Amino acid sequence: MGTTLSERSEPRPSLSQRLHRMSEARFGLLLLLPAALVLLVFLALPLAYAATMSLFRIELTVSPDWRWTGLGNYLSLLGERAVRDSLARTLAFAILTVGSSVLLALGAALALNEPFRGRGFARVLMLLPWAVAPVVAGVLWRYLFHSNYGLVNALLLQAGAIPAYRVWLDSAPVAIAIAALATAWKTLPFLALIILARLQSIPESLYRAARMDGAGIWARFRYITLPQLRGILIFAVVMQTIVALQSFDLIFTLTRGGPGQGTVLLSYLVFINAFERLSLGNAAAMAALLALLIVLLGGLTPLIAAERRGKESRDG
Amino acid sequence: MSRVELRGLSKRFGPVHAVRDVSLNIPDHSFVTLLGPSGCGKTTTLNMTAGLERVTQGDILLDGVAITAWAPHERGMAMVFQNYALYPHMNVYDNMAFGLKLRKFPRAEIDRRVKEAARMLGIENLLNRKPKELSGGQRQRVAVGRAIVREPKVFLMDEPLSNLDAKLRVQMRAELSKLHRRLEATVIYVTHDQTEAMTMGDRIVVMKDGFIQQVGAPLEVYEKPVNVFVAGFIGSPAMNFMEGILRREDGQYYLDAPPMKLPIPPQKAAEYRRLGEYIDKPVIFGIRPEDIDDTELIANPNPETTVVANIEVVEPMGSESYLYATVGPHSFVARVDPHTSARDGEPHRVTLNMARVHLFDKETERRIE
Amino acid sequence: MASAGTWLRPAAVYALVALLLLWTVAPVAWIATMSVQPEINYVSVPPRLRLEQTSLRWYAATLAEPEFVSALRTSAIVSTATMLLCLTFGALAAYPLARLNVPHRNLYLSLSIVARMVPAMILIIPMFLLLRNLRMLDTHLGLIVVYTAFLLPYVIWMLKNFFEQVPYALEAAARMDGCSRLGALVRVIIPVTAPGVVATAVFAFIGAWNEFLFGLILSTRVAVPVTVKLSSLVSTTFHSDTSLVAAAGMLALLPPVLLVFVLNRFIVRGLVEGMKY
Numbered sequence: 001m002g003t004t005l006s007e008r009s010e011p012r013p014s015l016s017q018r019l020h021r022m023s024e025a026r027f028g029l030l031l032l033l034p035a036a037l038v039l040l041v042f043l044a045l046p047l048a049y050a051a052t053m054s055l056f057r058i059e060l061t062v063s064p065d066w067r068w069t070g071l072g073n074y075l076s077l078l079g080e081r082a083v084r085d086s087l088a089r090t091l092a093f094a095i096l097t098v099g100s101s102v103l104l105a106l107g108a109a110l111a112l113n114e115p116f117r118g119r120g121f122a123r124v125l126m127l128l129p130w131a132v133a134p135v136v137a138g139v140l141w142r143y144l145f146h147s148n149y150g151l152v153n154a155l156l157l158q159a160g161a162i163p164a165y166r167v168w169l170d171s172a173p174v175a176i177a178i179a180a181l182a183t184a185w186k187t188l189p190f191l192a193l194i195i196l197a198r199l200q201s202i203p204e205s206l207y208r209a210a211r212m213d214g215a216g217i218w219a220r221f222r223y224i225t226l227p228q229l230r231g232i233l234i235f236a237v238v239m240q241t242i243v244a245l246q247s248f249d250l251i252f253t254l255t256r257g258g259p260g261q262g263t264v265l266l267s268y269l270v271f272i273n274a275f276e277r278l279s280l281g282n283a284a285a286m287a288a289l290l291a292l293l294i295v296l297l298g299g300l301t302p303l304i305a306a307e308r309r310g311k312e313s314r315d316g
Numbered sequence: 317m318s319r320v321e322l323r324g325l326s327k328r329f330g331p332v333h334a335v336r337d338v339s340l341n342i343p344d345h346s347f348v349t350l351l352g353p354s355g356c357g358k359t360t361t362l363n364m365t366a367g368l369e370r371v372t373q374g375d376i377l378l379d380g381v382a383i384t385a386w387a388p389h390e391r392g393m394a395m396v397f398q399n400y401a402l403y404p405h406m407n408v409y410d411n412m413a414f415g416l417k418l419r420k421f422p423r424a425e426i427d428r429r430v431k432e433a434a435r436m437l438g439i440e441n442l443l444n445r446k447p448k449e450l451s452g453g454q455r456q457r458v459a460v461g462r463a464i465v466r467e468p469k470v471f472l473m474d475e476p477l478s479n480l481d482a483k484l485r486v487q488m489r490a491e492l493s494k495l496h497r498r499l500e501a502t503v504i505y506v507t508h509d510q511t512e513a514m515t516m517g518d519r520i521v522v523m524k525d526g527f528i529q530q531v532g533a534p535l536e537v538y539e540k541p542v543n544v545f546v547a548g549f550i551g552s553p554a555m556n557f558m559e560g561i562l563r564r565e566d567g568q569y570y571l572d573a574p575p576m577k578l579p580i581p582p583q584k585a586a587e588y589r590r591l592g593e594y595i596d597k598p599v600i601f602g603i604r605p606e607d608i609d610d611t612e613l614i615a616n617p618n619p620e621t622t623v624v625a626n627i628e629v630v631e632p633m634g635s636e637s638y639l640y641a642t643v644g645p646h647s648f649v650a651r652v653d654p655h656t657s658a659r660d661g662e663p664h665r666v667t668l669n670m671a672r673v674h675l676f677d678k679e680t681e682r683r684i685e
Numbered sequence: 686m687a688s689a690g691t692w693l694r695p696a697a698v699y700a701l702v703a704l705l706l707l708w709t710v711a712p713v714a715w716i717a718t719m720s721v722q723p724e725i726n727y728v729s730v731p732p733r734l735r736l737e738q739t740s741l742r743w744y745a746a747t748l749a750e751p752e753f754v755s756a757l758r759t760s761a762i763v764s765t766a767t768m769l770l771c772l773t774f775g776a777l778a779a780y781p782l783a784r785l786n787v788p789h790r791n792l793y794l795s796l797s798i799v800a801r802m803v804p805a806m807i808l809i810i811p812m813f814l815l816l817r818n819l820r821m822l823d824t825h826l827g828l829i830v831v832y833t834a835f836l837l838p839y840v841i842w843m844l845k846n847f848f849e850q851v852p853y854a855l856e857a858a859a860r861m862d863g864c865s866r867l868g869a870l871v872r873v874i875i876p877v878t879a880p881g882v883v884a885t886a887v888f889a890f891i892g893a894w895n896e897f898l899f900g901l902i903l904s905t906r907v908a909v910p911v912t913v914k915l916s917s918l919v920s921t922t923f924h925s926d927t928s929l930v931a932a933a934g935m936l937a938l939l940p941p942v943l944l945v946f947v948l949n950r951f952i953v954r955g956l957v958e959g960m961k962y
Contacts, residue, residue, distance in 0.1 A: 125709060133937065137712070275902070291804055404877055418864060
């Protein structure tokens with residue numbers, strides 16, 4: 001019985017056979033090649049180029065020459081008033097964004113964790129802001145807070161909270177706050193979903209044990225829910241900080257950096273340096289620092305995740 | 317013909333030596349079990365035989381032809397996995413037909429083979445279902461069916477029964493044995509369950525830490541274990557091991573294990589050629605629970621091998637009772653007649669059948685030659 | 686347990702959820718309203734929305750604008766092509782990272798994680814120069830390639846997470862049945878991870894569609910994506926019809942939103958399972 005020798009192929013190595021004979025390592029590297037090529041040419045190369053640019057003084061409005069300056073651009077950065085101001089603004093923006101979005105996301109996740117009619121529908125609707133482009137979100141919120149036809153003005157007037165329509169986006173702190181709110185709006189789905197996922201994995205038995213011990217709602221939240229969420233909340237904070245640092249599209253359509261320079265965040269400053277002042281060396285240096293900061297922050301996340309996993313397995 | 321030969325098979329994963337120098341002859345149509353604890357290298361050996369894992373060193377021969385470098389599907393072998401590995405996006409029919417379709421078998425032939433295998437396994441009515449709609453036992457049959465339709469020379473089975481509940485396992489054991497006889501194929505079966513190995517195999521290969529410890533028919537491995545590990549692994553409950561000094565008085569060997577002094581019957585002693593070298597030296601002696609009886613309930617208990625033991629726990633199993641006992645510093649388990657009058661926490665007399673004792677070198681843990 | 690809290694909790698939840706949904710929908714709802722009402726209606730204080738004046742004519746006008754239609758077409762072409770390219774290259778790359786014993790595998794993984802975090806801002810100038818040298822400025826191909834490069838790390842990461850979830854025995858079974866390793870990838874792993882693959886595809890499409898910065902810098906006339914076109918409308922139409930801009934905005938956000946609503950189950954799965962460390 002059974003298949004005879006004819007089932008085995010004769011030693012005439014076809015392409016598939018040659019692929020099989022190849023060691024696992026070689027085959028894997030072959031598969032990685034296309035993606036690696038694309039990333040090398042269109043990601044790694046430009047990165048290297050940008051890093052190189054940051055070491056030169058390049059003011060295209062003055063001359064097309066590149067003058068070596070080593071770390072000069074980096075060192076002068078903090079000296080520049082514009083940079084310091086922008087850094088302060090970005091920090092404020094980041095704190096506002098992270099604070100509001102994580103809190104809102106936590107609330108949303110807790111609410112969506114409860115069973116209620118139409119929960120599925122609510123979860124779907126919640127995804128809306130995630131689908132909207134940051135640029136478009138800027139437009140949406142600009143029109144929400146518009147001085148002439150903004151919904152916010154209309155509602156506040158109707159409610160009697162303000163005597164007349166206000167201009168919102170002409171005050172830098174308010175504009176930053178609105179930008180933070182818009183960013184929180186945009187990123188809520190992602191944050192809420194990952195917090196919700198973690199929430200749902202908390203074993204019901206923990207809560208039951210707590211109720212046997214007499215813990216009320218607030219106590220259960222404080223002593224069971226919150227500790228379990230610690231890891232994911234830290235993760236959310238880090239992710240959201242990175243989002244805040246990178247924010248450009250939304251600012252572009254919301255305020256164009258205005259009023260004046262009032263909402264020029266760090267990434268916008270890079271843009272101005274690169275395309276308006278044509279001060280490429282400076283722009284590259286600034287971008288490099290920004291990138292470094294983000295990568296460092298991002299590098300934290302796997303470490304936190306690993307610590308979280310370790311803790312979970314210990315608490316098992 | 318489907319004779320498999322493994323020569324000097326070895327596998328390293330970086331610094332870890334999973335399989336060391338495994339050489340095995342698996343005759344045509346035999347049912348060979350690779351038995352051992354997890355991590356012993358049995359699954360890796362199976363995977364190398366299948367072609368799923370590259371061989372670091374050594375050769376695999378099928379009917380004398382070296383297939384070590386061949387792709388899995390060129391070897392004419394089929395595998396049944398522990399967790400069945402059924403393609404979740406295909407129904408049972410397609411699961412079983414997949415391999416044949418890939419080989420461009422004609423549709424009529426595929427249909428014939430699938431239906432026949434399904435009939436053999438009693439799953440004809442499940443052909444349209446998806447795996448997630450099936451019970452564990454049904455999934456297992458589909459996995460076996462998938463292997464059967466290939467009409468392979470060798471069946472490789474990787475702990476196929478370990479995910480089934482106890483009752484189903486017993487039932488499937490018998491069915492797999494029947495299948496083996498009916499299909500007349502060679503089967504290499506991996507398991508950590510010694511009951512499966514004992515009941516299903518022609519030969520058992522006991523492995524530990526990548527090495528083969530012993531190869532033999534079930535009864536042979538049971539009666540003449542080659543070292544402490546094999547002795548303790550085969551048989552349930554496990555063999556009792558105790559230490560004592562071998563002494564010789566008036567031409568009679570006995571084991572000095574205070575407070576016990578156990579004579580060794582001369583026929584038994586004669587089996588160990590080099591026993592003389594161990595006089596006045598400590599040895600490990602093993603005695604299976606089934607070879608220790610309740611003194612009151614056997615005819616002609618040997619007073620010389622009877623001891624008063626402190627019974628800690630009595631576990632009534634219905635067909636027999638387990639006594640967990642201690643004598644001085646030694647503790648052991650005895651399988652006795654269920655009508656025993658032994659009680660928890662009370663002393664009781666037990667008789668050790670020294671005609672069935674096993675003697676091991678204390679240093680090497682190997683059976684004394 | 687005291688019964689006083691039994692009605693309080695669900696009421697609070699409903700209130701919270703209602704607020705949440707309102708907050709989520711409000712910005713889009715307002716722009717949607719603006720896009721179907723004449724400007725005077727919502728410019729007046731307070732706004733006087735007239736149901737009978739609802740009309741789609743601003744959409745018609747926007748779609749009659751050839752530059753805008755061209756922008757929509759560009760976005761569609763570029764997003765679809767980017768998605769396909771990302772999936773292909775990404776799946777090929779994710780498989781060895783998930784399964785095979787590639788030397789320095791961890792290095793590649795870490796590199797891809799770092800690559801994901803590089804802000805686009807640092808790349809605009811070199812990218813501009815690079816595309817100019819390759820004569821790919823203001824072309825669909827240029828955008829496709831750049832977007833792919835930028836989205837690939839995410840795609841690879843997500844696909845790798847999904848591939849890893851497939852039990853190894855399934856692949857082993859396929860290889861025993863006669864698949865090559867690539868064959869097992871295509872015939873078994875990808876069908877089994879289909880929901881995850883769909884989620885990744887949607888991510889890639891939306892990521893490309895919503896991209897702004899590169900489109901702004903790298904395209905000027907021909908290959909202008911709709912996001913860039915929209916932003917130019919917002920800034921330049923000082924005195925022209927705001928309803929037109931609103932309609933344009935709605936058209937720009939509609940495809941991703943529709944995709945998300947239709948495929949929401951996959952998205953949720955993708956967001957949660959695909960983005961693990």
